[in-house]
Amino acid sequence: MTAGSDSPAVRIDRYVGQYAERAKGMVASEIRALFAVAARPEIVSLAGGTPYVAALPLDAVGSMVGELVAGQGTQALQYCTAQGDAGLRERICEVMSLEGVQDHPDDVVVTVGSQQALDLLARIFVDPGDVVLAEAPSYVGALGAFSAYQADVVHVPMDDEGLIPEALEQAIAAVAASGRRAKFLYTVPNFHNPAGVTLALSRRHRILDICQRAELLVVEDNPYGLLGFDGDPMRALRADDPEGVVYLGTFSKTFAAGVRVGWAVAPPAIRDKLILAAESAVLCHSSFAQLTVREYLSTQPWREQIKDFRELYRARRDATLDALARLMPPGCGWTEPAGGFYVWLRLPDGVDAKAMLPRAISARVAYVPGTGFYADGSGGQFARLCYAFPDPERIREGIRRLAAVVEGEIELRHDFASGVPSV
């Protein structure tokens, strides 16, 4: 029947044959479309890792920004260096000292959130096919940054105390046995995204020892380290091994995600390459954003604000755990975070969080399916719940809706139990 006109194909994208291999995965997806719906106000979104910036003293910050432009506008509205504003880097060192890191401002590179630091690290370390070790599960943004440079991410199992040292040793050995060498270990030691667990103190030296012996660089991503609900901040890995650890920080969770200011602290040789890579990527970062953060840290009670954030998020964590315990059907399990934003929910056997998401959106609750946190697309039995943004009442309502969705999914799976591949 295709014997008539021989019209040429319409090329909606005239460059379709010219994209790089690494752009192959950049396609429209149902999940992204569903998340667009999840932003609607009637939906309780436990999906995005959205900080509750309404808790900031917005009037004071607004005045501060006005004064910044009025008083220092010629600097705030001008180019700066690729390494970042020197005054901000000094302040960053003050912040890191709360976690035992004693670095000089010269070791700091300011980045556009810590996400850009991940991109720059992948840019300078990863050739196509290189191995990067990362926890299982791992932060979706890091997986995206690494996959953009065609890294082969090898996941290392965790338990309730974080990364398992023996599993790390095995993974390093397995990669070596395959004739390859991992370029670095990517880890979120505190209040992990998405798993909610924290690397136990007793394991930290062991992990560093293993990596030192294997000459494996550690990339320590620590966005939530100051948002612990109990006691003082955990000591950073970099505090104990400045030559072997690149530390990534951000003000997205402790101040404002919208300013997009993060940083990397690295051994000198790596730092120099990060600066050059940043220069080629963006020339320099926003002076305005950097000076806004610098002024915030210089003139506002930021330590007290972090305490306020901790209490706010603690109440939301408590509401989440309480609602999960009361409402979720048998067969579910979840982590109990001691800080940060996330609970990692395990669904009953056979229930697939990704397949269930459309039903959840219809029921007006959203989460992130676990598959996004594994480079190989596994993790279907898990879901990440973020409690940072909705208030406790909304959290309880969201989990009530989610529990009903899970119960419906269990029944559906039960109906089709035979002949359905387990997920």
Add this chain to the structure above:
Amino acid sequence: MRDELVKLGIDTAVLDADSALLAKLGDYLPSAIFPAIHGSCGEDGSIREVLGLLRIPYVGSIPSACRAAFDKPTAKSLMAAAGVATPTSATLPRETFHDLGASAVVDLIVARLGLPLYVKPSRGGSSLGAGAVRSAADLSAALLSCFAYGEIALIEQFVRGTEVAVGVLDLGDGPHALPAVEIVPGEHGYDYSARYTAGQTEFYVPARLSASAAREVADAALTAHSVLGLRDLSRTDLILDEEGTAYFLEANVSPGMTETSTFPLALEASGHHFGEACLKLIEIAVARGA
């Protein structure tokens, strides 16, 4: 569409169907609405029902026609009664699998309809929850995916052939079929990604059909427009099998208007200016009134 209308000097705003819609409509007091939302409220007639209550003129089909078109089994029945072929199918709600035992019902479907099959929610679009089934073992999984998007599954015999989308446009002089757009998806079929990622699917406009086949699909689209009571514009999706029979798959009251959609391609191929055609439809709606 908004960009094209603005270029033509039309004061245009894009509104979502959310809790702020009614207040915004009260603020804007639009001369007319061009419904462009996909999925349930955009295509099942509900938004148009609301626009009718508000006495705001709108482009496109009235609610009852939307309901008939949006419910695929209903549309298939009406088209079959009008003499247009449509794939043999079964329409089954989730409860049937629960009450009668999924395994037995799945076996019965495969025994009666054979393989391959195509499973989709009875109401929906953009290929969400839809997929081909090539083996009996895959049918349960396909039904599970389908039931994530709706409570009723339409299970059709899979018809191999040339997939075409045929737009129908009525600019006041009666409905005319636009040139058929032939859809040649990549290896994963015409799924969500293939629909909305530029370059993943090849389109041929006009479709590479013989003159008689082109007439057949055009007639089928015009029949759908007429039988379902559609107005102003519609798009009918068909498969032309190797024998030359055009099978009706579904009709859309709110054809996609994005950069990757077939309706704008067909409009341009037929010599219409996309923006001017949209503006004409709006003028018709305004003249028609609420």
